[in-house]
Amino acid sequence: MLRDALVDLIEERGFERPTVGEITERAMASRVAFYRNYRGKYHLVEQIFDEAIAALLGSMGDDGERPSIEHWAAFFEYVAEYQPLFGALFGKKGGPWFAAKKRSSLSNMVAQHLVPLPTSSGLVATLAGGMFVQAITWWPENGRPMSPYEIATRAGRLASTLITEVDRAPG
Template identity: 50%
Template sequence: MSQPNLRVRRTRALLREALVDLIEERGFDRVTVGELTARAMISRAAFYRNYRDKYQLVEQIFDEAFAELTAAGSDRPPGQRWQEFLAHIDAYHRLYGALLGRRGSPWFADRMRAALAAMVGEHLPGQGGDALAPAVVSAMFLQSIVWWLDHDRPYPPAELAERSAPLIGAVLETAGGATG
């Protein structure tokens, strides 16, 4: 897939920054497209050329990162992918801190948890229709991220991945899945 042109990348960056500022000030639910475009100093037309609403803006940011994490045919071990995902969270820590924090969006937290559960479910052979282990592991992933952001990222992404791996591995082992 080709990279968007410079103007599109600039528009996206301005909107991300405006979104974070407004979430921190007002909370996600109260942010409007009009406020976003005014803060980002772009036209509504520019916004709507790229996104249908504020939810799609957030989804696109998350989906791009998640696509890298779950790249088909990846030969990277799950621990490395987790570390890379945490590096993405670190790079956009203000955005994720705003979306997952007190003034954030329960919608986004649920969407992120569901995406993580789906990814975990793919790596748990023999679980059949049992969604408990993926749900528990995705909640642990999400809570690890929230804790890390709430405490101003006291460890680098690699260390957080290393510290959380035994906890998540214990759940996977108890569930009878592979931790590999």
């Protein structure tokens, strides 16, 4: 209920304006219940995004295997399942704090699970993380014109090309 209330308020007024009081009032929950679970609205949003990243990482397993297109498709399916939330957070009314958080989280995930380059992985991970953020942002803003599998395939190919090109670059 809190998530739904947050999404509605973000869609109506942007990320920065709604207060915890407005979120709890819209969700018909007490502030005490809210603060029992979250430190504030930033913490609530962070938890939601971290759950999406955990779902993606959980689908990869702990065997060190690089993620396949199926894993990325599962991530985009998660984004589609929670379309109103991600549309609000990743869209034009989302806050700059969240934009920085998602870029950082995806860059860290890319560095851990995709980039095999020890010397340039910071640059590659940052660029690939930013590319995935843009794909996640573009996809719902444009009415999800392709399936989760297709957007995952296209984003994965771009990331692979980026990694390959950096790997070929001289020292």
